Amino acid sequence: MVPILIHRRNYEEITVREKDIVYYLQRSNKSSHNSSQKVLTPDLKMQLVRMESIAVTLYESKGIFKIFKASKLPFRECFAEAERVALAIVTIGKSLPLEANNRMKSGEYVDGVILDAFGSAGVEQVADQVNREIVDIVKSQNFEYSQRFSPGYCQWNVKDQELIFQNLPGEDIGVSLTEGYMMKPIKSVSFAINIGKNIKKSRWETRCKSCEERGQCTYRMQ
Amino acid sequence: MDAEEIYKEMADSIVNLDQEKALKLANQALNEEMDLLKVIEKGFGEGIRKVGDLWDDGEFFLPELMSGAQIMEKAVDVLTPKLQSSGSERQSSGKVLLATIEGDIHSIGKTIVATMLRANGFQVIDLGTDVKAEKIVNVAINANVDIIGVSTLLTTTMLNQKKVIEILEQKNIRNNFKVIFGGAPVTQGWVDECHADGYAENAVESVKLAKSLM
Numbered sequence: 001m002v003p004i005l006i007h008r009r010n011y012e013e014i015t016v017r018e019k020d021i022v023y024y025l026q027r028s029n030k031s032s033h034n035s036s037q038k039v040l041t042p043d044l045k046m047q048l049v050r051m052e053s054i055a056v057t058l059y060e061s062k063g064i065f066k067i068f069k070a071s072k073l074p075f076r077e078c079f080a081e082a083e084r085v086a087l088a089i090v091t092i093g094k095s096l097p098l099e100a101n102n103r104m105k106s107g108e109y110v111d112g113v114i115l116d117a118f119g120s121a122g123v124e125q126v127a128d129q130v131n132r133e134i135v136d137i138v139k140s141q142n143f144e145y146s147q148r149f150s151p152g153y154c155q156w157n158v159k160d161q162e163l164i165f166q167n168l169p170g171e172d173i174g175v176s177l178t179e180g181y182m183m184k185p186i187k188s189v190s191f192a193i194n195i196g197k198n199i200k201k202s203r204w205e206t207r208c209k210s211c212e213e214r215g216q217c218t219y220r221m222q
Numbered sequence: 223m224d225a226e227e228i229y230k231e232m233a234d235s236i237v238n239l240d241q242e243k244a245l246k247l248a249n250q251a252l253n254e255e256m257d258l259l260k261v262i263e264k265g266f267g268e269g270i271r272k273v274g275d276l277w278d279d280g281e282f283f284l285p286e287l288m289s290g291a292q293i294m295e296k297a298v299d300v301l302t303p304k305l306q307s308s309g310s311e312r313q314s315s316g317k318v319l320l321a322t323i324e325g326d327i328h329s330i331g332k333t334i335v336a337t338m339l340r341a342n343g344f345q346v347i348d349l350g351t352d353v354k355a356e357k358i359v360n361v362a363i364n365a366n367v368d369i370i371g372v373s374t375l376l377t378t379t380m381l382n383q384k385k386v387i388e389i390l391e392q393k394n395i396r397n398n399f400k401v402i403f404g405g406a407p408v409t410q411g412w413v414d415e416c417h418a419d420g421y422a423e424n425a426v427e428s429v430k431l432a433k434s435l436m
Contacts, residue, residue, distance in 0.1 A: 025284045027277055027424065038281055043239075047285060104333045107295065109288035116330045117284075158377055180325030180379040 008172055011061035011129055014092070016121045021048060024117035051111060055118035060093025062173035063130040067137070067195065074163060078149065078156045082194035086134045087164050088148075090126040091175045091188035092119060119187040127189045138195050146194040151181070156192075164190045225256060229265040232297075236269025237276070239286060241293045248300035258301050262312055263343075270294045270341045274426040287426070288334065291341040315343035316368040316436045319361055321353040323372050323386075325379040331425075332373045335404060338425040344432060355385035362399055369432055374405040383408075384416045400435040404428060 022040065040048070065088035070079050079085050096119045104112035131148050138145045152158035161181040170176060175188045183190065223231075228247065235244040244266065251261045273290035276282040282290075298312070305312065318339055322332050329351045336346045347365055349358065362370050372383045383403050390396040396417075403413060403421040413421045419435055422428035 022283070027280050027282075027284075040283070041286075044283060044285060101329055101333075104330060107292065109292050109334070109337055110285045112330065113284050113288050113334065152376065178325060178327070180376060182326060182376055182379070184327065186328060 007066065007133065008062070008064040011063060011090075011126050014056070014059050014061050014122050014125050016052070016055075016118060016125055018045075018048065020121040020124070021114075021117050024120045025113070047110060047114060051114040051118060054099070055096060055115060055122065058093075058096035058099055058115075059122055060095055060174075061091070061122065061126045062093070063088065063090040063126055064168055064170070064173050065089075065130055065134060066168055067134070068167065070196075073167070076156070076160065076163075078154065078192070079194060081196060081199060082146075083196035084143070084194075086138075086145075086193040086195060087168055087190075088127070088130050088134065088192075089164065089168055089170045089173065089175050089183075089188065089190045090123060090130050091173055091183075091185055092122045092126060093174060093187075094185040096122070097186050123187045123189050127191060131191075131193070134193055138193075143195050144197060144199040146199050148191040148193050150189065150191045161190060164192070225260070226264075228256070229261070229268065232261065232265030233269035233272060236266055236290050236294055236297075237272050239289045239293060241296065244293050244297045245300060248297040251301065252304055258305050258308075259310055259312060261301060262298060266294050266297050267343065274338065274342075274429060277424075278426050284334075288337065291337045294341045295337075312343065314345050315339075316432060317345045317347070317365065318369045318371055318432060319347045319349065319358065319365065319367040320371045320373070321349035321358050322351040323358075323374045323379055323382040324352055324354045325382060326374045326376065327351045328373070328375045331375075331404070332371075335371065335373070335422075335425045335428045338429050339432060342429045342433075344429075355382055355389055358386050359389045359393070363395070367399065369400045369402060369435060371402045371404060371428070371432075373403070374407070377407045380405070380407050380412065383412075383418075387416050387418060402428070402431055402435070 065086055067084050067086045070082045070085050073079060073085055096115060100112050100115035100119060103115060127148065135145055149156060151160040151164065158181050161177055165177045176184050178184060232244065232247045235247055251258060270290055273282065273287060277287040320332055320336050322328055336348045339346050347361065347367065349361060358370060358372065370386060372386055374380045374383055387396065387401055390399060400419040403418050408421045410421065420431045422431045
């Protein structure tokens with residue numbers, strides 16, 4: 001089956017699409033997403049381009065993952081149907097969030113919120129890349145796999161951030177966990193992917209379709 | 223052009239995110255010795271309220287909302303020295319203390335709320351992030367604020383929001399303050415459980431909530 005090794009590397013090429021940034025910059029609420037949002041003005045497009053040129057110099061993107069035998073991890077309902085579980089941590093580092101905060105503090109609110117959006121979209125891009133690497137390994141072994149899901153979402157207790165950090169050396173990529181189970185730097189993501197012969201029949205992660213937070217959730221189902 | 227027309231131009235300059243025009247009109251107001259309190263309330267203030275509505279309706283993106291607030295702030299900065307020297311003060315909508323609760327280091331959302339509250343005439347004390355409930359209460363007492371706003375992003379740190387209300391109750395001063403919550407995990411159910419006074423999903427909603435509580 002899949003190699004049980006820790007994979008870690010830097011991700012230098014982060015490409016954030018305009019629609020990903022727009023997602024973070026548009027109004028949303030907990031019950032719905034406004035799909036009829038107006039288009040970006042030329043001025044705003046120019047500001048996005050300007051801030052992207054800054055964001056790309058601030059990304060310090062890193063990721064780490066490992067595929068575990070499910071039996072080697074503490075039992076969790078979300079892992080119940082998995083034979084293997086991939087655990088991952090990714091980050092864009094601390095420089096971009098720091099710069100976004102500094103801009104907000106100095107009254108450059110527009111720049112601050114756009115940079116922050118590039119941070120959110122950027123870290124999801126790193127998560128996508130790591131996700132693809134895991135899937136490539138799993139597919140080559142003819143196993144099925146779930147979508148990625150994170151502590152705090154899909155009814156997986158946020159306190160299980162600890163489970164991930166106990167099994168993966170987050171410090172190797174500069175990510176640590178606070179007492180409140182929050183990752184530092186803040187633009188970091190941790191997640192799991194279930195792997196097995198019949199994963200697609202169970203689909204733990206799609207149960208968030210019925211979750212009241214789905215309008216707000218990063219991992220919402222379409 | 224009469225005063226009402228100038229107020230409308232001022233409001234439009236904020237809605238059109240036209241900083242150059244807004245600053246020009248602010249200077250015009252000084253030169254023509256207009257009533258600066260009315261300039262802020264009926265002119266630029268009306269503009270930022272419209273900007274908030276446009277955000278609320280999904281017509282504006284977040285940077286446009288913030289741009290409106292940024293221009294409003296700069297226009298008010300032009301007027302402030304004259305206002306102060308004349309002994310006038312912009313009528314405060316109320317005094318708000320904001321903090322991200324202990325254990326939480328997220329600040330951008332709270333800063334956006336602070337900016338929109340200021341743009342709408344509130345005095346804001348921003349204590350920053352990872353602030354203990356005890357400190358929030360102490361500063362609220364000493365600064366005699368009207369509203370305490372406590373933000374958090376995770377369900378784990380959300381518990382500390384409740385602590386603020388518990389301390390106020392222990393000190394028998396709960397009724398001296400309105401307490402509002404913010405942050406992704408906060409729901410009306412949590413507000414009810416904590417006996418808080420309300421919560422807002424975004425910065426524009428928080429302004430509406432704060433105004434309704436004053």
